[in-house]
Structures are given as structure tokens and as C-alpha cells.
Amino acid sequence: MTTEPMVSVVIATYNMGQYLPDAVASVLAQSWKNLEVIVVDDGSTDDTSDQMERFSKDSRVRYFPTENRGQPRAKNRGLKEASGEFIAFCDADDLWDPKKLDVQMPHFKDPQVGVVYSEVTYIDQDGRAISKPQPYERHSGKVTNNLVIKNFVPFGSAVFRRECMEKNGCFDEELPMGIDWDLWLRYSVDWNFTYVKDVTYIYRIWPGQMSKNYRGRYDNAFRILNKFISNYPGAVPEKLKSRAWADMYVSRGMAVAGGERIFFEPLKNVLFGLRFDFFYWPAWRALAKLVTRRI
Template sequence: MTPEVSVIIPAYNRCAMLLEAIASVLAQSAPAFELIVIDDGSTDGTSENERLRRMSETIRIERIDHRGPAAARNRGVALARAPLIAFLDSDDLWSPTKLERQLAFMRDNPGCAISQTSEIWIRNGRRVNPAHRHRKRAGDIFIDSLRTCLIGMSSVMIRAELFRSSGGFDEHMTAAEDYDLWLRILIDHEAGLLDEPLVTRRGGHPDQTSATTPALDRFRVLALAKLLADNRLSPARRTSVVEVLAEKCRIYARGLRRRGRIDEARLYEWIADQARGWDTRAAPEIGCAVESMRSMLRVDAIHASRNCT
């Protein structure tokens, strides 16, 4: 029988937390799901774990070369059979009724292509209250999402057709790939919200992207520049994107100058200056800016990998 929802968990060197995440899915009250785990080239023995091996009879586990969470999630969707997709990060947990309640929400709202639930935030083992800017809301949240990613990866449920038609996660982005995808989707779609805390979001551990990836705004700037090349933006939305892009570019450029990276600072200052003319049209310079930033990120990634060896 075709499942109602495909649950996808990407995992990299988090065997213990992964097992807990899987257990929270297998404990779901809704039976009509398939679980796909993508081991993103873990080196901590994840693929050899005996408990995980025993689970392979009931869930699908595939190991790929390490390419990052975007590629792992995309691979999971490529294997998915259901019309709905739900993602769960390997360090997060679901309440037992998460799928049941959200599937009911999607059935009751057939025009809703993407929805999420509320979350409980845990940091370093203690519950914390998210800042006001992280408060989830329903409807047209595109402009509000420009400064802060307002869709939680482990709480989202999306129609598979929409995910695939959007192009999925940008596999060249090693961070903020969720921010990038949700913004592209939110151009045309409102977000549904099931305002129940059905996800436990666990933070504070040292291997989180926010802890291991410096200057995350580099990736957000790239995502914003990509948006300006999209002709679907209304004039008001284009103006908002330009404003946030210029703001983030100038902040990041100041940091680059403090670290003596002058040539890179000049690129982001140039983008901030040029962006003033991009609020009315998708100018050819946007493509140049996107490629320059992609090239710079590739160089940074090479340097980072060398420093780790």
C-alpha cells in the first residue's frame, strides 16, 4: 500500500541521536508512513550499528558519499513514494501524534501545499523560549522570512509535487539550504500552521551547523541574490529582498574588512551598492554576483577541508 507520507531523516555522525529520532518516528500513532534514513557518509560507525541494522527490515536505510544535508534530503525525496514529505533532523524528536495531527490538518486544508507545527526548544538539555522573531505564524510569511527562517525543518510537511517542482534543496549550499528553499516556495504559497508543539528541537551540541559553519549570512546573501533573479517576485517583495540583501552584505563586508579579507569585502560592498538598481528588474549583474559568491564559497570550503585534515 502506498504510504500517505514519506519521512526523511538525513544523518551524519550522530548515531546515538539518530536512533532516538528514529524511535520517535516508529512510535507515531499514524501508521501510513514510510521512513527513509540517508546516512550521509558517516564515519562514526552509523552504518555498522547493530540496532540500526535490525531496523533495516522495517525502514529504508541508504548510505551515500558525504555531500551535506541538502543532497541527503534530496536523495531521500528521490526514493519517496508518498504524496507528502516530512523531514526530521537527526537531533530532533517528534511527539507520538505529530504525523496523525498534521496529516489531518493537510486533509482538512487541501489547498495548503506546505505546513508546519509548533515546536519545543531544548538547548543544552534545558527548555528555552524562542525569541519573538522566531514566532511561527500562518499565511503569507515571505517578507517576515527574509531576516529569519520561519519554517522549522523538523516540523514541516510539504506536498511532494511542490518539493520536486521547486528543484529541491540547493546542493551547492552547505548551510542555509532550508532558508533558500522555503523562500523560493513562499513566493507563491502561504504556509499552514498547526499550532501544537509536536516537535522537540534539540540544540546546543557542538556539531550543529550554526556552531561549525562561520558567517552563516554568506549563504543567506546567496539565497537572497538568487531570489532577485526570479521573475515571480512582485515589486513590493523585490524591494524587501533588496533591502535585506544590502543590509546583510554590508554587515558581512564589515566583518571581512576586520579580518583583512579586503577583496572579498569589496565584492559584498559592490553587491550592496548594485542592489539599489535591482528592486525593479532582474538585472544581468545578479547572475554575476551569484556566480562570484558561489565561487568564493567553494574556495572557503576547500580551505576548511584542508584545515580539518
């Protein structure tokens, strides 16, 4: 009889038949044995259902084919079906390290810790390792002030308490992108986060991934930040709100500059960011890059 608490692992998938079996197998290969895998098929038109047949006799795996309704609804369906005391995710084209839960679960001995996340590594479409620098500094403890500036939590690396979901909600189904940042911001208000330096999540970068829609991503990021500040007015100090807006405009400007090689629209974004926080040095660094065309 295991004394390990149950971990429910949700895999929302859409046309990922080529990679999904490896993702499921990597979760089942955990040294932590008390787990279940909930696969929500968001209306796939490929061979996903056929691929899932290999797991039909494994009682730890449950497969839910649904109509195509988008990833927030698919993930929420998985959360609805989850029975575990703890919940985690794995994207259908990614992998877990076999020791992931053994490494992260002990940190929940602190009842104030709601989310434990880890470091990631990268592979290409054929499973070969890719060297890629980590873009953001990681943080532990009360992380709202850091998280409101950047989403530094790699989504698939995180494990969280069921109580977080019960107290602070599931994914916002009105958001097509950025749903994890929205979730972590809400959870950060009432829970501590713990960062584990171990690499426990393997992220696959391949040509068939969702397109890099940076304009859409930032449109949603503005919505998320505005929603969070409106719903939790006392969660961050006023000065930090200004810095968050400054960073948002600067980041959008630089994303557009890098993606489209244009000048005036990004310049307006960076200057607008400086109006929010004149002393935000990344804005000045971005301005220098724009002016010297080092994008």
C-alpha cells in the same frame, strides 16, 4: 486498510549513531500509521550502521549508506527515494512528538496549502528540557513577503506536499548552508503556508553540533536572497527587497559583533543596511546597541 495518505520522513545523518535510533523511533511512534522512514547515511564513520540494525526487520524503515557528499545531496537522495504523497524531515539528533502528523496533516485539506509547520521545543544532550525563547514571529498564508526578511519556519517541524517538490524543486546542492530557507522561499511563491501553534518537534542543542559558523551562514544567506530576487523578480515589491537587504546587512553585522566583539566592521554593515532602508527601525536599534557597547 488505511485511508491516511502516505508520509515519507527523510532523516539525513552523519556520525549521529548516539542519537539516530531515538530519532527514528520517535517517528515510528507516530499515532499516524501510514508512513515510511528513509535514513540516508552520508558516509558516517561511527557505529551508525550497527545502530540501524535494530530497525532492519521494520518494513517502514529503509537505510541507504552513501559516500560523504554533504547534507543537501543526502537530503535530495532521501527525496528521490520517497514514495509518499507528503514529505517531512527529522534531523538525526532531534525528535518528533507522537501526535505530530495527527496535528499537522488535517491542514492539508485546503489544496492551496503546500507547507504546514509547527512550534518547537528544546532539549540538551541528555534529553533535559531547555527553556529558550522563540526568535521569530510565525506566519500563515502567502508568506513570501515575511519569509524574504526572516526564515521563521523551523525546518524539522515542516511537512509539505510532494507536489511542491515536483513543481518548485528540491534542495540546491550548491549551497552548503541555508538550504531550507532557499527551499521555503521557492515554495512560498506558489503555495500557502500554515502555522500550527502546537509543539510537535523537539530540537536538541548539544556541544557536538555543527559549529556556529555565522560568517559562512550569512555568506550563503546573501547568495540565497540574491538568487531568489533574480529568479523571481516579481515575487516581492521593490520596497520590500530593500528592506530584505537592509535586514541582511544589519543581521550579519550584529552576528559578527556578538561573535567577535569588534566594532568597525559591524558598524559598516549596519550603516550599509540603513542605506537600503533608512526607516528600518531594527537597524537603528542595532546601531544604538553598537554605539553603547550593549552587544
